[in-house]
């Protein structure tokens with residue numbers, strides 16, 4: 582993990598500025614393509630290229646279980662994690678559908694599902710059969726967190742070897758909004774009640790219980806808010822650790838990564854706290870309905886591309902946002918300049 586941190590360089594500011602200047606030579610009033618122009622500048626800064634390509638994208642879904650599910654904090658039973666892994670492997674989940682629309686392969690990685698996974702095509706990187714219950718003991722041991730982070734790094738490096746030019750990372754893990762909320766409360770210092778939400782759809786009574794479980798876990802684990810790896814280890818999850826590793830690896834390899842919803846953004850925040858230069862490589866796909874997502878986005882000074890009222894996870898919101906990256910790069914690659922097209926530039930007054 583130290584090796585990957587050493588490999589991360591800030592994005593190329595000069596390449597971004599070159600893109601900014603080039604955008605103003607294209608046949609449109611300066612700035613008229615708004616956030617698409619900001620995106621094009623960021624993609625140039627990430628890749629160091631004036632006309633980068635984001636084709637093909639790769640989708641990686643990390644799956645794991647959470648000991649804290651035993652506290653009754655989710656609307657669904659833990660078995661759903663493994664059942665959804667089988668669904669991903671068969672191509673039937675929402676992220677599979679959206680991945681097909683954008684021409685992305687979906688790789689599913691088991692980093693810690695509680696049961697045996699028999700579905701064909703699932704990458705076995707199981708660190709343990711779920712985390713421990715953070716209300717009772719540390720969710721992970723430091724070696725386990727490191728192994729899960731490394732599984733994320735390895736998965737990204739595999740995607741890059743297969744040619745990926747853009748990364749979409751998703752997750753599946755019953756009770757992972759509880760783990761993510763606990764991490765976020767410690768990392769930002771925000772009150773638990775201000776960021777906890779319904780996750781898969783718990784009722785108000787269960788929500789009260791979820792807040793209490795998280796507050797109890799935070800007090801008992803006593804993680805140092807300035808030590809992101811400790812926060813991840815004591816309160817996080819194996820798939821959250823793998824996603825953290827994936828964002829670190831994307832940055833190390835200068836690959837744009839589209840961040841999905843709440844859980845993904847907490848992992849992204851963890852990666853950025855470990856290495857602030859990661860932030861420049863991250864593009865935020867959508868705003869999740871989970872209330873903590875806004876807290877996490879604010880902590881990263883991030884403005885998501887889409888606001889669809891979604892709260893699914895799996896990388897679904899990031900996959901939906903991908904065509905905007907394609908549009909940004911096509912704009913840079915294919916639009917005529919004022920000179921090319923013989924269009925009069927802005928009148929000099």
Ligand SMILES: O=C(O)c1ccc[n+]([C@@H]2O[C@H](COP(=O)([O-])O)[C@@H](O)[C@H]2O)c1
Pocket residue numbers: 654655656657752753754755756757758759779780781782841842843844845869870871874891892893894895
């Ligand atoms: O990505 C999000 O913003 C998001 C918000 C709420 C729920 N989820 C998904 O729902 C599961 C976690 O919800 P829960 O209620 O079991 O903590 C997990 O599999 C996530 O992928 C995802």
Ligand SMILES: Cc1cc2nc[nH]c2cc1C
Pocket residue numbers: 657661665752753754781893894895
């Ligand atoms: C069915 C189902 C699908 C999911 N995908 C991501 N999290 C999920 C949670 C549930 C419950």
